[in-house]
Amino acid sequence: MKEMIKLTAINKSFGDVSIIKNLNITIYQSEFLTMLGPSGCGKTTTLRMIAGFESPTSGEILLDEKSVKNLPPNKRKVNTIFQNYALFPNMTVAENIAFGLKMAKVPKIERQKRVTAMLKLVQLEGYGKRKLDQLSGGQKQRIAIARALVNQPQVLLLDEPLSALDLKLRKQMQIELKRLQRKLGITFVYVTHDQEEALMMSDRIAVMNQGHLEQVADPQTLYEKPQTRFVANFIGESNIFYGKISTVVDDLAEITVENGYLAIKTATDTINKDQIVNIVVRPEKIKLSATEVEHFHLPAKISEHYYAGNVRKTVLKLPNGMELKMNTPSEQTLLPVGKEVFVYWNPSDAILVKSDSNKIFKTIKNTDFEPIK
Structure with missing residues (x-):
């Protein structure tokens, strides 16, 4: 199986505070990997280092078997979906989705074609001309996903993207996200503190605690064969x-x-x-x-x-x-x-x-x- 992301001996400190401690993990092509852990365990910091928004204090990050040490975020074939969606309220749905393509100077006809395809993919055909204030929370989330996918990234990073949704909508979006990931075959790296969400969606789960990687395994193995007391206590009752x-x-x-x-x-x-x-x-x-x-x-x-x-x-x-x-x-x-x-x-x-x-x-x-x- 091809290695898409490899973190080797990653350490990250802010001043005298150590956030990530000797993190080693490999994430494979077309995998849905979830980074799971309580607030402050280092999972979002790890995601930001993969995206290029933070640099490791030491260690090596490989993307598609190439070092990204000196690559800025916009040069990495990675897109990120944040908790607050980060959509532009003054733009229409179609303009939001096309924004990255426009910045990349993709021709207008090609932009329109790819935006139309993305709207169909997230089941929002006909919504292109709408403003964001005309959309529900779930629809805005789909637009954020479409905007992230339209640039055809190798990896999609998702930082607790469903936490602002109500329970019923969150369950629905979990199923839709997993469906999209399987259909597109893109590597997803998903951050959450919700262990039920992680168990439902993931191919593998990386459980983190105070900057350490406690265990990485498929959901069934984590539940039935936890290797540490922390994992046993954090995954399920x-x-x-x-x-x-x-x-x-x-x-x-x-x-x-x-x-x-x-x-x-x-x-x-x-x-x-x-x-x-x-x-x-x-x-x-x-x-x-x-x-x-x-x-x-x-x-x-x-x-x-x-x-x-x-x-x-x-x-x-x-x-x-x-x-x-x-x-x-x-x-x-x-x-x-x-x-x-x-x-x-x-x-x-x-x-x-x-x-x-x-x-x-x-x-x-x-x-x-x-x-x-």
């Missing part, structure tokens, strides 16, 4: 236990945790007895029993139920105050609030994430729990 491996028999490991013990199936050549680990269990994998289940000792009390459409969300409170999240289908009968139960799951449904620490510290305030010796 998670229940995370901290504990020490007490026994390993065949592929079944038993973990001593603050609230008791639990089990997980994992490759035995990757773990050791007494190793400190994080155990991630998704809410839909949690099960309840009236009695203890072999290899599990996690007593809990049902604290709350919430209705969320196709699922009901249950909060389970453990003896030390730690809360677990559990999702069940809406049609399933729920146990009453206050009921005492035992928590378990299929050991193969849990995810083991190695810990960077060699101790288990208190995770719940105001308890008598101490680190496991």
Whole structure:
């Protein structure tokens, strides 16, 4: 697969503040890659460096296997769509789309032909003569997309372009953006802090945290096999236990945790007895029993139920105050609030994430729990 963008050992600082720290990532031709992370993690700064609006403090950026170190933004075969669209309010729709072509001195007949094609592509045929104040938010977003695509860039950079739209329109535009990307075969680099949006649209997701690249993988791998505690917590809902491996028999490991013990199936050549680990269990994998289940000792009390459409969300409170999240289908009968139960799951449904620490510290305030010796 052809490499379209390659960032090698990228560092970026503003004064004494380090924003990007040794970032290495390759983005391929025709790929939809999303840079995902909380505010301030460095994803927009990375996008701006690819576009040429910022320069890395150190490191190398290649576009189509050529260095862009000395290329200004207008010389890179890259276009950017910003959160605020950056359209010209005094121009018609067609004039907005044609602006870049006009600056590039494309002949008028060719400009008209390409503008007409773009309007058809974004499903706004007949809107060319309209002013921007006659358009909805979703239509303005499509115009911004058309203007970015009309110059036939190799890469389209999108900086949280849907964040200003209402929920229903945002969902619709997610589908349309993905449809456009597949149809055109252009490399999309998309920035968002919305993990659901990233999971739905992306071929791969690069999860960033405080300037570091935590993990890059396809959506299913990120959800089912997170490599770090941050990724497990940021992608979807998670229940995370901290504990020490007490026994390993065949592929079944038993973990001593603050609230008791639990089990997980994992490759035995990757773990050791007494190793400190994080155990991630998704809410839909949690099960309840009236009695203890072999290899599990996690007593809990049902604290709350919430209705969320196709699922009901249950909060389970453990003896030390730690809360677990559990999702069940809406049609399933729920146990009453206050009921005492035992928590378990299929050991193969849990995810083991190695810990960077060699101790288990208190995770719940105001308890008598101490680190496991």
